[in-house]
Amino acid sequence: MKKRMFLMLTVVIAFIAILGAYKYLTIKKMMSQSWAPPPEAVTTVIATTATWSTTLDAIGSVAAVNGVVVSADLPGIIEQISFDSGHSVSKGDVLVRLDTKQERAQLAAAEAQRDLARLSLQRNQGLAAKGIVPQASFDQASAEFKSADARLGEIRATIERKTIRAPFSGVLGIRQVNVGQYVAGGAPIVSLQALRPAYVNFTVPQHELGGLTVGTSIEVVSDALGAPEHGRVQALDSVIDEATRNARVQAIFDNQSGKLRPGMYVEARLARGATSSVIVVPASAISYAPFGDSVFVVEDKKEADGKTSKVVRQQFVKLSGSRGDQIGVVSGLKPGEEVVTSGAFKLRPGAAVIVNNSVTPSNSSTPKPENS
Numbered sequence: 001m002k003k004r005m006f007l008m009l010t011v012v013i014a015f016i017a018i019l020g021a022y023k024y025l026t027i028k029k030m031m032s033q034s035w036a037p038p039p040e041a042v043t044t045v046i047a048t049t050a051t052w053s054t055t056l057d058a059i060g061s062v063a064a065v066n067g068v069v070v071s072a073d074l075p076g077i078i079e080q081i082s083f084d085s086g087h088s089v090s091k092g093d094v095l096v097r098l099d100t101k102q103e104r105a106q107l108a109a110a111e112a113q114r115d116l117a118r119l120s121l122q123r124n125q126g127l128a129a130k131g132i133v134p135q136a137s138f139d140q141a142s143a144e145f146k147s148a149d150a151r152l153g154e155i156r157a158t159i160e161r162k163t164i165r166a167p168f169s170g171v172l173g174i175r176q177v178n179v180g181q182y183v184a185g186g187a188p189i190v191s192l193q194a195l196r197p198a199y200v201n202f203t204v205p206q207h208e209l210g211g212l213t214v215g216t217s218i219e220v221v222s223d224a225l226g227a228p229e230h231g232r233v234q235a236l237d238s239v240i241d242e243a244t245r246n247a248r249v250q251a252i253f254d255n256q257s258g259k260l261r262p263g264m265y266v267e268a269r270l271a272r273g274a275t276s277s278v279i280v281v282p283a284s285a286i287s288y289a290p291f292g293d294s295v296f297v298v299e300d301k302k303e304a305d306g307k308t309s310k311v312v313r314q315q316f317v318k319l320s321g322s323r324g325d326q327i328g329v330v331s332g333l334k335p336g337e338e339v340v341t342s343g344a345f346k347l348r349p350g351a352a353v354i355v356n357n358s359v360t361p362s363n364s365s366t367p368k369p370e371n372s
Helices: 002-032 101-130 135-161 206-211
Strands: 040-046 048-071 076-081 094-098 163-165 170-172 188-205 217-221 229-240 246-253 265-282 294-302 308-316 318-323 326-331 338-342 353-355
Touching: 040 294, 048 170, 048 246, 048 318, 048 326, 094 188, 101 135, 135 163, 188 206, 188 265, 206 246, 217 246, 265 318, 265 338, 308 353
Parallel strands: 040 353
Antiparallel strands: 040 338, 048 188, 048 265, 076 094, 094 163, 170 188, 188 246, 217 229, 217 265, 229 246, 265 326, 294 308, 294 338, 318 326
């Protein structure tokens, strides 16, 4: 019995030893083999050289040469509205009339009082000339007539102030009142903006002021405009902002199309006159980071078995500006190098890639979006 148990124990130990040796050899073989992740699919473009004119880009805001919110001068009830929202008006056109029944009744009483004061003045004038009444009576009648006449003018002015007119020619906004509504003094009625011409206000760094003069050509672009609008610099602010060290600049545009509207966001471009040579790549190729901007360049790598594969190299670059979908690179990249344009977020230096350019990002300096 003991011999049989010893034999079984020996067999089990031998089996465990053989199994452990097999696992050890298998793991050792796997560890000796290098593992590489599968290549990532990317799109690429060949970097090319282009000549760009140097421009100064800034973000601007459109403002009207004349723009106000027309308000009620005096309180009252709206009796008549003589305009339509969004329509053009000329200077002096009646916009709103307030109820003036009370003022007109006061006007009639004041006219009667003035007429009575005039008769009294004429009577005292004749009597004073004959010496029948003292000069003081004549002076009193004269003062009463002037007071009555002034009161009449005051009531007429009040009636006129309750007729609200356009202070200048322009385009109305959406009315904010209705007929029969009581409005307090200063209550807004409608916005009025003179759109032609129009101002564009923007800021530039203080070191750029040396190249700016009144009359410098400027263009602005916006998704709402379609074609660029052209104008000229009209004024430079005399004060530099201490917080940003930027200076305010004001440009004026004819705005014949009327598309420049107050408050609109636009991108202003000022030509500096010089040109520079840059290497252009799509904006999607740039990886932005706090420690520097970079691109991934595709290179051929020869493997140990003699085969060639494609890997990427991270290259830090210095950027110059943008034109449409393109970014200008002034250093760090050479013409003819193959640059990754999509899929860069999943890459690392030395990663293997597969190039598939069946669908590529837009790469145009003058893109025309379908739904703009």
